[in-house]
Amino acid sequence: MDTQSYLPVQPGVGMQENFLSLDDILLSHERLPIRTECAFPRLGYLEKATDAQDIPQGTKMELPLWLSKGLYERKRRVLSVELPKVYREGWRTVFNADPNVVDLHKMGPYYYGLGSQMLHFDSPENPEIAQTLLQTFIGRFRRNMDSSQNAYNEDTSALASCQ
Amino acid sequence: DPLTLHSSAKAEGRSDLIASIKLRHCCLLRNQRCVTAYLYDRLLRIRALRWEYGSVLPANVRFHMCAEEVQWFSQYKKSLASFMRSLGGGEGLDITQDMKPPKSLYIEVRCLKDHGEFEIDDGTVILLKKNSQHFLPRWKCEQLIRQGVLEHVMS
Numbered sequence: 001m002d003t004q005s006y007l008p009v010q011p012g013v014g015m016q017e018n019f020l021s022l023d024d025i026l027l028s029h030e031r032l033p034i035r036t037e038c039a040f041p042r043l044g045y046l047e048k049a050t051d052a053q054d055i056p057q058g059t060k061m062e063l064p065l066w067l068s069k070g071l072y073e074r075k076r077r078v079l080s081v082e083l084p085k086v087y088r089e090g091w092r093t094v095f096n097a098d099p100n101v102v103d104l105h106k107m108g109p110y111y112y113g114l115g116s117q118m119l120h121f122d123s124p125e126n127p128e129i130a131q132t133l134l135q136t137f138i139g140r141f142r143r144n145m146d147s148s149q150n151a152y153n154e155d156t157s158a159l160a161s162c163q
Numbered sequence: 164d165p166l167t168l169h170s171s172a173k174a175e176g177r178s179d180l181i182a183s184i185k186l187r188h189c190c191l192l193r194n195q196r197c198v199t200a201y202l203y204d205r206l207l208r209i210r211a212l213r214w215e216y217g218s219v220l221p222a223n224v225r226f227h228m229c230a231e232e233v234q235w236f237s238q239y240k241k242s243l244a245s246f247m248r249s250l251g252g253g254e255g256l257d258i259t260q261d262m263k264p265p266k267s268l269y270i271e272v273r274c275l276k277d278h279g280e281f282e283i284d285d286g287t288v289i290l291l292k293k294n295s296q297h298f299l300p301r302w303k304c305e306q307l308i309r310q311g312v313l314e315h316v317m318s
Contacts, residue, residue: 005211008204020200040183066196070189071182078182 015116027113028066033082035060065117072121081121086111089125092132099139112137209236213243214259217306260302270301272313281307 011023018024040046040055047055055061063071063079071078085091086107095102104111115133119126209232212220218240225233243259250256278291283303291297291307296316307313 005214006208007211008207009200019196020203022200022204025197025200038182039179040186041180043183043186066193067186067189070192071185078185 011113015119017117024113027110028064028069028117030065030108030110030114031062032065032068032084033060034063034068034079035082036079037076038078065114069117069120074122081118081123083118083123083125083129084108084114087115087118087125087129087132089128092128095132095136099136100143102136104140205232206235210239212236213240214262215309217259217310218244221310257302260305265301268301269298270304271296271298271316272304272308273316274312275314276312278307278312 009018009021011021011027012018017028036055036057036059039057042053044050044052044054047059047061049061068079068081072081091107108114112133115129119130123129209228212224213236216224220228220236228236247258248255250258274291274293274295274297277293281289281291283289283299289297289299291312304313304315308315
C-alpha cells in the first residue's frame with residue numbers, strides 16, 4: 001500500500017529492536033561468526049560441516065543475530081561473537097578517513113542497524129565501533145540529503161521549506 | 164514446555180542439556196515473534212482499508228481475510244464512526260473525506276465502469292454508466308474515486 005493510511009511498525013532506535021517491526025526482524029536474520037563456549041548436545045544437525053550428534057565446545061560456526069542475542073550471556077559461558085569484518089579496526093580506519101567512498105549496501109545491507117546490535121556483545125572495541133557508526137552517518141548525511149531532494153526532475157522546494 | 168524441561172533438567176543433574184534447551188527456546192520465541200508481527204502488520208493494512216475503500220470492503224478483499232479480521236474491521240469501523248459523531252460539538256464530522264484540502268466544491272467526473280444509480284443530496288438520482296460524465300459535489304465522489312469507479316476530470 002502506498003497510501004499514508006498504512007503505517008508499518010518502525011525499526012527500533014539504536015541498540016533497541018522493536019518486537020513487531022518487520023525491518024528489525026529482517027535485520028536480525030543476518031548471520032554472525034560465533035564460537036561456542038559450551039557444548040550443545042543433540043544439536044549436531046545444525047552444524048552441517050560435520051556429522052556429529054553434538055556440537056562440541058569451541059566450534060566455529062555462523063548463527064543468525066536473533067539466536068546469538070538470545071543465547072549470549074555476559075560471562076561468555078555459552079558463546080562468543082566475532083565482529084564481522086566491516087566493524088573491525090581495518091574497515092573502521094577506512095570509514096574514519098572518508099565515509100563517503102564506501103559502498104554500504106555491498107557491506108551487508110544493514111550497516112548501521114547491525115552495527116548497533118553488535119554493541120550487545122560486550123566487545124572491548126564497542127566505544128570505537130559506536131563512534132565510527134555515528135561519524136559515518138554524519139559524514140554521509142549531507143550527500144544522502146542532497147540526492148534525495150534532487151532525484152526527480154520536479155520542484156521539491158516544498159520539502160525543504162518550513163511550511 | 165521448555166521451561167519445565169529446563170528446571171527438570173537441572174533437578175535431575177542433566178545440566179549439560181540446558182544450552183540446547185535454551186537454543187530451542189530461542190527458536191520458539193523467534194517463531195512467535197514472526198507470526199505475531201505478520202498478523203499485526205495485516206491488522207495495520209486492514210485498518211488502512213477503512214480509509215482507502217470506505218466502510219464496505221470489496222468482496223475480493225474480504226475473501227482474503229479471516230473471520231477474526233473481518234470482526235476486527237467491523238469493530239474498528241464502529242469505533243471510528245462513534246468518534247466522528249462526537250466531533251463538531253455533537254454534530255459529527257466525516258474525517259475520512261477531504262484528506263487533502265479541496266480546491267472547489269463541485270468537480271467534473273467521468274465514470275470508469277457501470278455503477279448503477281447514485282443519489283445526491285437534493286434527491287436527484289444520477290445513472291453512473293461507463294464513460295458518462297457528471298458535475299457532482301466533491302465530497303460525494305471521493306470514495307468512488309478512491310475505489311476506481313469515477314475519475315476526476317481536470318480540464
